[in-house]
Amino acid sequence: MTKPLEGVKVLELGSLIAGPFAARIMAEFGAEVIKVEPPGKGDPIRNWRIVHEGTSLWWYVQSRNKKCITLDLKSLEGKEIIQKLAEEVDIVVENFRPGTLEKWGIGYEDLKKINQKIIFVRISGYGQDGPYKDKPGFGSIGEAVGGIRHLTGYPELPPTRVGISLGDSVASLYGVIGALMALRHRDISGEGQIVDVALYEAVFSLMESMVPEYDHSKIIRERTGSTLPGITPSNIYLCKDGKYVVIGANGDSIFKRLCKCMNREDLSADERFQTNEGRSNDAEYLDGEITKWTSQHDLKEILIKLDDHSIPSGPIYNVADMMADPHFLARKMIEEVEVEGIGKLKFPGIIPKLSLTPGTTEWSGPALGKHNMEIYKDLVGLSEERIKSLKEQGKI
Numbered sequence: 001m002t003k004p005l006e007g008v009k010v011l012e013l014g015s016l017i018a019g020p021f022a023a024r025i026m027a028e029f030g031a032e033v034i035k036v037e038p039p040g041k042g043d044p045i046r047n048w049r050i051v052h053e054g055t056s057l058w059w060y061v062q063s064r065n066k067k068c069i070t071l072d073l074k075s076l077e078g079k080e081i082i083q084k085l086a087e088e089v090d091i092v093v094e095n096f097r098p099g100t101l102e103k104w105g106i107g108y109e110d111l112k113k114i115n116q117k118i119i120f121v122r123i124s125g126y127g128q129d130g131p132y133k134d135k136p137g138f139g140s141i142g143e144a145v146g147g148i149r150h151l152t153g154y155p156e157l158p159p160t161r162v163g164i165s166l167g168d169s170v171a172s173l174y175g176v177i178g179a180l181m182a183l184r185h186r187d188i189s190g191e192g193q194i195v196d197v198a199l200y201e202a203v204f205s206l207m208e209s210m211v212p213e214y215d216h217s218k219i220i221r222e223r224t225g226s227t228l229p230g231i232t233p234s235n236i237y238l239c240k241d242g243k244y245v246v247i248g249a250n251g252d253s254i255f256k257r258l259c260k261c262m263n264r265e266d267l268s269a270d271e272r273f274q275t276n277e278g279r280s281n282d283a284e285y286l287d288g289e290i291t292k293w294t295s296q297h298d299l300k301e302i303l304i305k306l307d308d309h310s311i312p313s314g315p316i317y318n319v320a321d322m323m324a325d326p327h328f329l330a331r332k333m334i335e336e337v338e339v340e341g342i343g344k345l346k347f348p349g350i351i352p353k354l355s356l357t358p359g360t361t362e363w364s365g366p367a368l369g370k371h372n373m374e375i376y377k378d379l380v381g382l383s384e385e386r387i388k389s390l391k392e393q394g395k396i
Helices: 018-028 057-062 076-086 108-112 139-146 166-189 199-204 210-217 252-261 265-269 276-281 283-294 299-308 319-324 326-330 372-379 384-392
Strands: 009-012 032-037 066-070 091-094 119-124 194-198 234-238 244-248 313-315 334-339 343-348
Touching (some): 009 018, 018 032, 018 057, 018 066, 018 091, 018 119, 018 166, 057 343, 091 166, 108 119, 119 166, 166 194, 234 283, 244 299, 276 283
Parallel strands (some): 032 066, 119 194
Antiparallel strands (some): 334 343
């Protein structure tokens, strides 16, 4: 079965999360991704979080389906090899600080002279231009500047974070979207181009109506905890067994069904609660009434009742809950992969789900430099003697 990106060659020059996650998605859908790592050290993510016998469990997922080579990008030999690879690849993915690759002679304009069709996906903290372009940026900084940190948490407490690198991951998705659009444009025009993704802009794009609300009414959205002001009822509610249920009953007809489910038709008959605007004016009262009901039943019982009345609801899962859930399993969102030195290891499944050309896991993140011989001999055209010499010099 042909995958949608089969035949597309990607050169990954990034490290950690944003660039590598974008390249990982391309690899899952058939692209040949060649990941470049520093000799002897590798990508720092190899040692992040939970490490088993010297290798992070995260690494095996983040670099699945990639071919890993080692190369000193700062060296003359590194520059020459990247230039040679540029003749062969369609896309370069990088997340260095702007100007870094140019300093090494392997920036977009340098490689464009070699391959007019090359597409550069550039992910950085603040983008390739503007007064902040030279500032270092991580996903956490992008989340802060992009607005989501200001909105996360409770109003009486300091801003908090989501427990994952959300800014990096959102930027990665834009990197993939941009690459696919650039490939489409290249199919028509024959031209490559730069896909410029800034971490803070990726986060900023998620901020819904924040800009027009401030421009028109000078409203600055603030932290509101588990509620979403102006959308009612939509909150978490404590159950009898100490667990929480998420209920989204902010549609007018859904709210009526919730009232029937609670045996509180008096609420749905109340003129104040006929519209979302009216309900939002008394959101605290409605949330209190719903909590009185949920607190009389265990979570499992509440979910059954809500499902019976077609009300959007759900439990708050941790990873153990997800991995045991029959729907996750039926949708193949938990898959088993053979990992060298570990055996079978569960990975998150691949999305999106394409009906004819789905993504697959072919292999887990490989050992450092595992594909050196294959890439340098077969693709770059180096002799075995030359490869051995470069390795002895610490250049690969």
